[in-house]
Amino acid sequence: MGGIEAVKRVLSYWWFKALLGAVGVFLLMQLVPYRVDNPPARDEPAWDSPETRALAERACFSCHSNETKVLSFEKVAPISWYVANHVKEGRSALNFSEWHTTPGEEADDAAESVGRGMPLSSYTAFGLHKEAKLTAAEQRQLIDGLDRTIAADPPAGEGHRGKGGG
Incomplete structure (x- = not known):
């Protein structure tokens, strides 16, 4: 259970969510064919x-x-x-x-x-x-x-x- 708790703790950090969001936006930007x-x-x-x-x-x-x-x-x-x-x-x-x-x-x-x-x-x-x-x-x-x-x-x-x- 300790490993799952550690993952949950990291996922709760605001900076991790912001990083995931930024990566998601960056990947979506690649779809704009300019x-x-x-x-x-x-x-x-x-x-x-x-x-x-x-x-x-x-x-x-x-x-x-x-x-x-x-x-x-x-x-x-x-x-x-x-x-x-x-x-x-x-x-x-x-x-x-x-x-x-x-x-x-x-x-x-x-x-x-x-x-x-x-x-x-x-x-x-x-x-x-x-x-x-x-x-x-x-x-x-x-x-x-x-x-x-x-x-x-x-x-x-x-x-x-x-x-x-x-």
């Missing part, structure tokens, strides 16, 4: 060079294309919800896999965004997504390559300003 999907790529820009595409793929594609690579822990709710929402916002602003439906203004700002600190520091924090972190020379090469790519193959979306802005 995940990143990768529809087929429809059309990419006519890249100025393979190097520009490779740099964009490393630094930009996870949020700004239909080729998102998600780490295993990013598939667990609620992190998966944050990642899916972030990717959705990124793709709506600029999607290299659906280039000719990308808002022109956003495409024009792509190179400037790289210069201002894309990818986001939160994306590369704690050594995550190390491949996305560019050196200063790579960043400059990507900026110049994006400028040339956008000038040669502007997206068809509204708001394209062209190289001169305005």
